[in-house]
Amino acid sequence: MNPDRFAEPVCRVENLGIALGGDHPIPLVEDVSFEITRGGYFALVGESGSGKSITCHSMMRLLPFKPEFRGRIVIDGQDVWSLTARQLMQFRRKSVGMVFQDPLAALNPVRTIGSQLLETLRLYYPSARHDELRTRAIEALKGVHIPMPEQRLEIYPHQLSGGLNQRVMIALAMLGEPALLIADEPTTALDMSVQAEVLDLIDEMRRQNNLTVLLVTHDLGIVRDRATHIAVMHKGRLVEQGSTAAVVGAPKADYSRELFAAANVEWPARETSALRQKPFALSFENVNKTFYASSRDRKADIGVPAAKAMSFAVHQGEIVALVGESGSGKTTAAKMAMGLVTPDSGTIKLHASAGGEKSKLNVQMVFQHPRDSLDPLMKVGDQLHEVLKVHGWRDAEARRSHIAQIIQDVGLGAHVLERRPTFLSGGEAQRVVIARALLLKPDMLIADEPLSAVDVRIQKHILDCFQRLRERLGIAILLITHDLRVVFEIADQVVVLRHGEVIEDVPVSLFTDGKRHEYTQMLIDAMPGKAASEQAHDPGHEGAVATGGRI
Amino acid sequence: MLLISRLLRAVVSLWVIVTLVFVALRATGDPILAIFNPDDTTQAALDAYREQWGYTGTILQQYLTYVSNVFHGTFGISNMSNRDALEVVLERLPATLQLVGCSALVMILVGLPVGAFAALDNGGRLDRTIMSLSTVGFALPNFVLGLALILLLSVNLRILPSNGYGSIQNLIMPVLTIGLAKAAIFTRFVRSAVLDALRLTCVTSARARGLSEFRIFTHHVIPNALLPLVTITPLLVGSMIAAGSVVESVFGWPGVGRLIVDSVAQRDLAVLQVIIMMVAFLMIATNLIVDLAYAKLDPRTALAHSH
Numbered sequence: 001m002n003p004d005r006f007a008e009p010v011c012r013v014e015n016l017g018i019a020l021g022g023d024h025p026i027p028l029v030e031d032v033s034f035e036i037t038r039g040g041y042f043a044l045v046g047e048s049g050s051g052k053s054i055t056c057h058s059m060m061r062l063l064p065f066k067p068e069f070r071g072r073i074v075i076d077g078q079d080v081w082s083l084t085a086r087q088l089m090q091f092r093r094k095s096v097g098m099v100f101q102d103p104l105a106a107l108n109p110v111r112t113i114g115s116q117l118l119e120t121l122r123l124y125y126p127s128a129r130h131d132e133l134r135t136r137a138i139e140a141l142k143g144v145h146i147p148m149p150e151q152r153l154e155i156y157p158h159q160l161s162g163g164l165n166q167r168v169m170i171a172l173a174m175l176g177e178p179a180l181l182i183a184d185e186p187t188t189a190l191d192m193s194v195q196a197e198v199l200d201l202i203d204e205m206r207r208q209n210n211l212t213v214l215l216v217t218h219d220l221g222i223v224r225d226r227a228t229h230i231a232v233m234h235k236g237r238l239v240e241q242g243s244t245a246a247v248v249g250a251p252k253a254d255y256s257r258e259l260f261a262a263a264n265v266e267w268p269a270r271e272t273s274a275l276r277q278k279p280f281a282l283s284f285e286n287v288n289k290t291f292y293a294s295s296r297d298r299k300a301d302i303g304v305p306a307a308k309a310m311s312f313a314v315h316q317g318e319i320v321a322l323v324g325e326s327g328s329g330k331t332t333a334a335k336m337a338m339g340l341v342t343p344d345s346g347t348i349k350l351h352a353s354a355g356g357e358k359s360k361l362n363v364q365m366v367f368q369h370p371r372d373s374l375d376p377l378m379k380v381g382d383q384l385h386e387v388l389k390v391h392g393w394r395d396a397e398a399r400r401s402h403i404a405q406i407i408q409d410v411g412l413g414a415h416v417l418e419r420r421p422t423f424l425s426g427g428e429a430q431r432v433v434i435a436r437a438l439l440l441k442p443d444m445l446i447a448d449e450p451l452s453a454v455d456v457r458i459q460k461h462i463l464d465c466f467q468r469l470r471e472r473l474g475i476a477i478l479l480i481t482h483d484l485r486v487v488f489e490i491a492d493q494v495v496v497l498r499h500g501e502v503i504e505d506v507p508v509s510l511f512t513d514g515k516r517h518e519y520t521q522m523l524i525d526a527m528p529g530k531a532a533s534e535q536a537h538d539p540g541h542e543g544a545v546a547t548g549g550r551i
Numbered sequence: 552m553l554l555i556s557r558l559l560r561a562v563v564s565l566w567v568i569v570t571l572v573f574v575a576l577r578a579t580g581d582p583i584l585a586i587f588n589p590d591d592t593t594q595a596a597l598d599a600y601r602e603q604w605g606y607t608g609t610i611l612q613q614y615l616t617y618v619s620n621v622f623h624g625t626f627g628i629s630n631m632s633n634r635d636a637l638e639v640v641l642e643r644l645p646a647t648l649q650l651v652g653c654s655a656l657v658m659i660l661v662g663l664p665v666g667a668f669a670a671l672d673n674g675g676r677l678d679r680t681i682m683s684l685s686t687v688g689f690a691l692p693n694f695v696l697g698l699a700l701i702l703l704l705s706v707n708l709r710i711l712p713s714n715g716y717g718s719i720q721n722l723i724m725p726v727l728t729i730g731l732a733k734a735a736i737f738t739r740f741v742r743s744a745v746l747d748a749l750r751l752t753c754v755t756s757a758r759a760r761g762l763s764e765f766r767i768f769t770h771h772v773i774p775n776a777l778l779p780l781v782t783i784t785p786l787l788v789g790s791m792i793a794a795g796s797v798v799e800s801v802f803g804w805p806g807v808g809r810l811i812v813d814s815v816a817q818r819d820l821a822v823l824q825v826i827i828m829m830v831a832f833l834m835i836a837t838n839l840i841v842d843l844a845y846a847k848l849d850p851r852t853a854l855a856h857s858h
Binding site for chain 2: 060062064089090091097100102105106109111119156158169172173175
């Protein structure tokens with residue numbers, strides 16, 4: 001199974017323990033041990049707060065606080081935590097490169113790409129002339145396939161797309177020809193179609209330079225396709241590690257089993273035509289909306305189209321997924337449906353309910369970041385009461401029983417009512433927001449990326465919650481997402497947007513029949529984890545040695 | 552393009568200020584009755600005065616006369632000294648500019664390094680000491696520090712003159728009084744700006760590339776920390792003119808600040824009007840410079856305006 005069992009390890013972490021110092025140290029990472037051999041592709045997987053980022057930052061001693069450190073980290077033959085300041089600087093220059101989650105934040109916004117490349121190159125070639133360094137910088141950009149590298153030297157990070165910035169970041173990390181590349185969620189901030197390109201680039205770097213990669217991610221799809229070895233972290237501990245095939249094929253720990261089960265993509269074959277016969281809940285007809293940066297741009301008609309002749313419909317009791325990359329106009333569509341943004345032309349109609357007792361359907365919205373849409377200083381219960389009070393519920397007892405019922409509907413315990421939002425987990429917070437939207441018995445929910453801030457396992461819970469609500473209350477849901485896995489899991493109808501245009505409007509069962517628009521096809525192909533679900537995936541044999549927890 | 556639109560905006564601001572001064576002075580009552588006591592002045596004299604200063608006709612006519620006077624540089628006569636009000640103010644201006652300029656220099660030279668050291672030692676002993684001193688510094692009224700300095704340096708040590716204008720020795724104490732008081736506030740802004748910049752991912756990323764701490768500080772922390780400071784500095788410098796009115800009185804400094812106090816006491820409206828417009832003009836001009844500096848320092852805003 002593992003011919004390189006005796007290969008030399010590039011990175012060895014022994015019984016790593018990190019605690020937030022103080023009178024009562026708070027343990028963040030405990031008893032973590034793993035090894036990565038030269039050329040390996042090691043993935044550290046876990047939810048947010050599992051300690052994976054702290055682990056990888058501690059490998060370069062980049063923690064933002066003074067920790068209590070236990071154990072040993074040896075990278076490229078150097079015991080990282082016993083290096084002097086000067087040695088540490090040399091170690092960071094030569095042994096390890098790091099790529100961060102948000103490339104725009106990781107590059108200095110007030111300095112040009114070129115100046116940041118030159119500054120780093122200067123470390124390796126202290127006596128080189130300026131034009132020599134410039135040539136090297138251009139070569140570095142060419143190495144990561146950035147078109148027109150000469151021009152890019154003069155511009156600022158905000159003038160490049162996220163994908164190109166991440167390429168610049170990779171180029172910067174690779175300048176010192178490090179033995180190990182640590183990539184901390186390198187694609188989380190990027191669009192789906194760009195994610196694959198960046199991951200391909202990291203693969204290419206690994207092949208060309210005999211590089212060892214440590215990828216930290218919460219996205220199991222990425223891991224399955226590319227990593228040679230996987231370690232799963234949960235609550236600061238490694239719960240499982242081994243070769244990709246072993247871990248994905250037969251996860252041993254309960255937690256990883258649950259994690260992988262939640263991330264499994266199943267090609268949907270639901271029968272949804274009956275729902276299409278139901279009366280309309282919401283319809284867009286030829287809706288146009290263009291945003292202009294300034295009044296001058298408006299006159300010159302140079303704007304960003306967020307909706308171009310957009311037409312689609314949501315029927316009652318139907319779950320419609322609005323899919324697209326950032327900038328495709330999906331959030332604008334949601335805001336127009338809520339009446340928060342006025343369209344330039346076209347009609348958006350909220351239809352009357354079947355019984356006809358109301359002239360319009362009641363619509364509620366669930367926002368992307370649950371914590372931001374809750375008042376941090378107010379108890380959850382009070383926030384829910386507030387909504388009802390505003391809408392004329394005078395009787396406190398009636399309010400209380402109604403809230404208890406809804407809280408139960410979304411699968412939460414009554415104890416959350418007594419808490420403030422800061423003491424809720426991400427999943428609980430999102431369900432509280434959904435509960436708040438349900439209080440007024442809406443006929444339709446608009447959910448804008450409701451799952452992007454929560455982890456795979458909790459995503460499953462929330463999707464189940466949506467499913468139940470639809471079945472029990474017959475609510476129509478317009479679900480805005482960039483994640484096709486969510487679509488396959490729950491949607492009845494899929495609307496794909498690009499640059500404000502509807503380029504696909506099909507039942508989910510037809511979505512993967514291979515006859516779709518090339519853009520849709522590209523999105524499907526770019527979906528991480530797709531390969532694994534289509535055919536048994538053969539992971540690479542080179543790489544890490546599983547040490548089974550302790551050394 | 553940016554420059555032209557900003558200049559236009561500055562002109563509009565200036566016009567608004569000129570109009571507000573007109574409204575304020577007319578709204579507080581008949582300006583003639585504010586100068587003369589009607590009981591011991593003849594009606595004929597009052598009418599003659601009205602005629603002379605354009606206080607006749609409808610309010611619109613008066614406004615037009617006033618605006619045309621202002622744009623011709625005619626601001627009226629100071630009734631304290633019976634000289635042209637503009638001249639009275641202008642002769643005080645150099646003293647004030649000297650005071651404010653030197654104080655601003657002290658504020659920046661003290662505030663920048665002290666604030667940066669506090670940020671680098673976040674939560675440490677040095678940081679706590681600096682922050683306590685800063686709290687004392689801005690809680691203390693301006694004149695208290697001035698009086699303490701006089702007591703120490705003039706009365707007890709007899710090093711510096713307590714009063715007067717003209718030499719470097721005279722300048723030291725008022726400049727320290729204003730400069731240190733503002734430095735106490737500025738230090739806090741510097742500290743939080745540097746702390747924010749230190750937490751940026753790009754600083755972590757620079758560290759991960761193995762840049763030296765010194766280089767990280769000079770090339771990554773400072774450029775980012777400067778942005779909020781550029782916005783706040785002119786506001787603090789502007790508030791020095793206000794602080795000057797007290798401090799100039801304490802040290803007998805013949806600047807605009809003291810002139811404000813005197814002309815309010817004497818109801819010298821012509822002089823007040825000139826001072827208000829001049830301060831407004833100075834503030835608008837500094838804001839213009841700051842906007843332009845900001846566009847240079849932060850490429851993101853420069854782009855937003857040039858497209």
